[in-house]
Amino acid sequence: MSTLTFLGAVGEVTGSRYLLEVDGDPRPHKLLLECGMHQGGREAEEANAVPFGRLAGELEAVVLSHGHLDHAGLLPKLVREGYRGPIHCAADTAELLEIMLVDAAFVMAKDVEWENRWRARAGKPTIEPLYDEDDVARTLSLCEPHGYGQPVQLSGGVTLVFRDAGHILGSAIVELAIPSGGQQRRLVFSGDLGNPGSVLMKPPEKVYDADLVLMESTYGDRDHRPLTETLEEFAQVLEQAHADGGNVLIPAFAVGRTQEILYHLSVLYHQGRLRQQMVFLDSPMAIRVTELYARKRKALDPEDLKVLNIAAHGDPGQYLPVLRLTRTVEESMAINRIRGGAIIIAGAGMCNGGRIVHHFRHNLERPGTRLVIVGFQAEGTLGREIVDGAERVRVLGEELAVKAHVHTLGGFSAHAGQRELIGWAGAFRGKPRFYLVHGEPEAQQALQVAFAESGIDAEIPTYRQRIEL
Structure with a gap:
């Protein structure tokens, strides 16, 4: 009998990883679904450092839903430890990975260099x-x-099909037809399902047949505000910042969220509602991803592209003339001389590193500053501390008072909300077994209850739980 073991994204949003062991003689075929990085505090770092051990040499294939680091960020570690098989992904994901993983390695090298300087002084x-x-x-x-x-066709007689998940460029719902006990079992992994109300991406495809469904539950406990209301609040925040003479900080995930925020700023600009005359995209990775989105226009929602009128050209600056792309450290540092009137979009999205923390140092203690949170903040991250109302936070070794106005705009989420999750799950024929992953416990429990009220039974797995297909 083929089995599935839950190795990550269990009781947490990040660290996606599931081991499939498919019927085989004399031994099962081992496939890994996802190879994600844990994101958060010290515990996440320790989890990422755990060796794959023999698994790296035993795996015959890896299947990836999309390019975000919490789904793909440990792939190079797996390869470093001996994996040499294929990594199956959607076509656009392969191009995104080149940007994401090179950047991750670069940031990691810088962090380790800094850490080792401290260790050398401490004799460690x-x-x-x-x-x-x-x-x-x-x-x-x-x-x-x-x-x-x-x-x-994968090893062990497994058949793989990707469907559009509508989350980011190249994101996929994973369908696997797996031999098990003399029968074919169909496993469907939702990946990260997109928010149908968001722009640029197409709505997630519906899937109708499955025996077992791994279902994300990131926002299982809430619905997102309607986009029109979110956009109006966003516009008002920008207006207030302009009136107060402060800067606007937007910690943005380089893939997906950044491009959506630029879209909305472009619309506001052409409506004459964007008072700020300086918009900085201060993230080399986000710049490269934005340029990739422009080149991949055919994969995006054509109706949204009509609004931007970029079907004939792909230069982001042509649809947002006040946009400035800051690729170098020197250009980034120069932004900190601007005390007001700028919108600064910078990574990392959860504020646990990257250029955004340097902008915090220069803006977080100013009452005129607006900090706009547009994405999920995992436990253990600086962004989560701020969203939870911390009055003082530690940034780059320095304690700062949070005097900026903090605004959380959940309507920009690239994830489906509870209503959309129930709608997607309800499309399946029959009664597949549902397992809720990629969610914090409260969100998972809320979605489990909401599923039950809709006639859908769902279980919440535990770490290293092994189930038969």
Whole structure:
């Protein structure tokens, strides 16, 4: 009998990883679904550092739903430890990975360099990064991109099909037909389902047949505000910041959220409602991803592209003339001389590193500053501390008072809300078994109750739980 073991994103949003062991003689075929990085505090770092052990050499294939680091960020570590098989992903995900993983290796190297300087002064042994750019290059060489709806044969007689999840460029719902006990069992992994109300991406595809469904539950406890209301609040926040003479800080995930925020700023600009005359995209990775989105226009929602009128060209500056792309450290540092009137979009999205923390240092203690949170903030991150109302936070070794106005705009989420999750799950024929993953316990429990009220039975798995298909 084929089995599935839950190795990550259990009781938490990040660290996606599931082991499939498929019927085989003399031993089962091992496939890994996702290889995500844990994101958060010290516990997440420790979890990421745990070796894969023999698994790295035993795996025959890896299947990836999309390119966000919490789903793909440990792939180079797996390769560093000996994995040499194929990495199956959607075509656009393969291109995103090149940007995401190279950046992750670069940031990791810088963090380790800083840490080792401190360790040398303290007389402690030095450490190594989880992986480096050579590991990333080997990882990218193993990627096998596939189109949506295209059946792919994997080892052990497994058939893979990707469907559009509508979350970010290249995001996929994963369908796997798996031999088990003399029968074919159909496993469907939702991946991260997109928010149908958000812009640029197409709505998530519905899937109708499954025996077992792994279901994300990030926002299982709430619905998002209607986009029109969110946009109006966003416009008012920008107006208030302009009136107060302060800057607007937007910690944005480089893939998906950044491009959506630029879209809405562009619309406000052309409506004459954007008073700020300086919009900085201060993230080399987000800049490269934004340029990739522009090149991949055919994968985006054509109705949204009509609004931007970028169907004929792909230069972001043409639809938002006040946008400035700051690629170098020197350009980023120069922004901190601007005391007001600027919108600064910078990573990391959960404020646990990147250039946004440097802008915090110069803006967080100013009452005129507006901090706009547009994405999920995991436990243990600086962003979560601020959202939960911390009056003082530690940034780059310095304690800062949070005097900025903090606004959380959940309507910009790239994830489906509770209502959309129930609607997607309710499309399945029959009564597949549902397992809720990618959610904090409260969200999972709320979605489990809401599912039950809709006639859907769902279980909440535990770490290392093993189930038969």
